[in-house]
Amino acid sequence: GESVGLHLPTLSVQEGDNSIINCAYSNSASDYFIWYKQESGKGPQFIIDIRSNMDKRQGQRVTVLLNKTVKHLSLQIAATQPGDSAVYFCAENRGRNNDMRFGAGTRLTVKP
Amino acid sequence: AAGVIQSPRHLIKEKRETATLKCYPIPRHDTVYWYQQGPGQDPQFLISFYEKMQSDKGSIPDRFSAQQFSDYHSELNMSSLELGDSALYFCASSFRGEAQQYFGPGTRLTVL
Numbered sequence: 001g002e003s004v005g006l007h008l009p010t011l012s013v014q015e016g017d018n019s020i021i022n023c024a025y026s027n028s029a030s031d032y033f034i035w036y037k038q039e040s041g042k043g044p045q046f047i048i049d050i051r052s053n054m055d056k057r058q059g060q061r062v063t064v065l066l067n068k069t070v071k072h073l074s075l076q077i078a079a080t081q082p083g084d085s086a087v088y089f090c091a092e093n094r095g096r097n098n099d100m101r102f103g104a105g106t107r108l109t110v111k112p
Numbered sequence: 113a114a115g116v117i118q119s120p121r122h123l124i125k126e127k128r129e130t131a132t133l134k135c136y137p138i139p140r141h142d143t144v145y146w147y148q149q150g151p152g153q154d155p156q157f158l159i160s161f162y163e164k165m166q167s168d169k170g171s172i173p174d175r176f177s178a179q180q181f182s183d184y185h186s187e188l189n190m191s192s193l194e195l196g197d198s199a200l201y202f203c204a205s206s207f208r209g210e211a212q213q214y215f216g217p218g219t220r221l222t223v224l
């Protein structure tokens with residue numbers, strides 16, 4: 001399953017499928033990006049980051065892709081599990097004292 | 113591993129009252145950030161401190177103030193509370209201005 005555009009708030013996928021969550025960022029000067037996972041009632045939790053001098057970075061079951069030309073970021077989750085159900089935020093570091101600006105979150109729901 | 117500690121976890125106040133939220137960063141972290149997250153919204157950056165000095169300011173209302181103390185803990189003071197101040201308030205910390213921030217569990221403020 002895939003979220004399209006910045007304002008699609010929900011994504012529902014079947015357990016075991018791959019998920020793709022998209023994010024558009026606003027500032028071409030941003031040099032660092034983070035994907036956060038936020039479960040209900042908890043603080044955002046770091047998933048993976050990428051610097052602007054990279055196009056792709058892989059973690060455990062997650063991959064982040066950065067397209068600077070169109071200012072687009074995506075998070076790919078392989079073999080999505082029920083524990084992946086949460087709201088996912090992309091955040092950009094605008095290069096000023098590291099304050100992170102969050103994009104609108106996407107709620108991922110994994111159906112068993 | 114030690115995480116960011118926030119207190120209280122829940123706070124109920126009435127309009128026009130004041131509130132003080134506390135944040136204790138991860139040991140050795142010298143940078144603290146405050147975020148406000150309204151219901152169903154993404155976290156909004158309020159203010160940050162590095163080595164006890166304000167380092168950046170976001171969308172923090174004039175009714176709010178914050179400071180970082182010599183032990184690096186921070187307090188967010190909120191006066192003349194309004195209904196719209198009801199939100200989750202997150203504190204995050206980082207080390208020497210590193211971009212990766214670690215979030216606390218948040219304080220849920222309800223203004224009646």
